[in-house]
Amino acid sequence: MPRPNVPDRRDGVPLPVVLIGAMGAGKSRVGQRLAATLGAPFVDTDARIADRYGPIDEIFTREGEEYFRIVEREVVADALREEAVISLGGGAVLHPETREDLADLPVVWLQVSPKAVAPRLSGGNRPLLAEGGLETWKAILEARRPIYEALADLAIDTSRRPVARIVDDITGQLGGTR
Ligand SMILES: Nc1ncnc2c1ncn2[C@@H]1O[C@H](COP(=O)(O)OP(=O)(O)OP(=O)(O)O)[C@@H](O)[C@H]1O
Numbered sequence: 001m002p003r004p005n006v007p008d009r010r011d012g013v014p015l016p017v018v019l020i021g022a023m024g025a026g027k028s029r030v031g032q033r034l035a036a037t038l039g040a041p042f043v044d045t046d047a048r049i050a051d052r053y054g055p056i057d058e059i060f061t062r063e064g065e066e067y068f069r070i071v072e073r074e075v076v077a078d079a080l081r082e083e084a085v086i087s088l089g090g091g092a093v094l095h096p097e098t099r100e101d102l103a104d105l106p107v108v109w110l111q112v113s114p115k116a117v118a119p120r121l122s123g124g125n126r127p128l129l130a131e132g133g134l135e136t137w138k139a140i141l142e143a144r145r146p147i148y149e150a151l152a153d154l155a156i157d158t159s160r161r162p163v164a165r166i167v168d169d170i171t172g173q174l175g176g177t178r
Pocket residue numbers: 021022023024025026027028029030046089090120121124126158159161162163166
């Protein structure tokens with residue numbers, strides 16, 4: 001039976017559907033492609049924060065991470081009410097209210113190995129990786145792994161998979177299952 005707070009389905013995939021995971025796992029890129037495949041709206045909470053408050057690295061520098069998490073929570077809470085594919089920032093799951101919201105929604109955890117993520121991180125502007133690079137990325141992932149694990153309905157390793165295959169996996173595994 002459909003859940004009351006999962007009001008819509010596209011190709012059998014319940015909406016909203018939420019992508020979580022580490023920096024560079026592919027949440028933005030896979031989310032965009034999944035939304036296009038389903039004909040659903042796409043929301044990237046990092047992009048929305050940047051639209052409303054300016055570049056994320058500048059928010060970190062000017063106001064600090066604690067302030068960023070408050071702003072992020074507001075944007076995430078609004079987004080999770082939309083019938084859309086929603087890609088969260090890597091650390092959005094740190095907020096307890098976001099974890100509560102996600103407990104009732106279909107959540108896909110995109111995973112990636114350190115080896116595969118290294119080249120993906122080279123171009124980005126990620127304030128938490130400004131010092132320590134890949135070692136910092138690994139430490140952040142290990143600290144968050146239990147959270148991602150507890151929230152995920154489906155985990156997909158993106159390390160050596162093209163985006164189209166990942167989207168097929170998601171639609172195949174979530175379609176008609178909830
Ligand atoms: N399956 C994939 N195979 C190869 N490259 C990929 C794959 N998925 C994403 N990428 C590339 O990796 C980089 C990071 O991807 P993306 O921005 O989607 O990650 P993200 O999870 O949204 O990261 P962040 O948390 O920093 O926003 C981009 O250059 C993207 O094109």
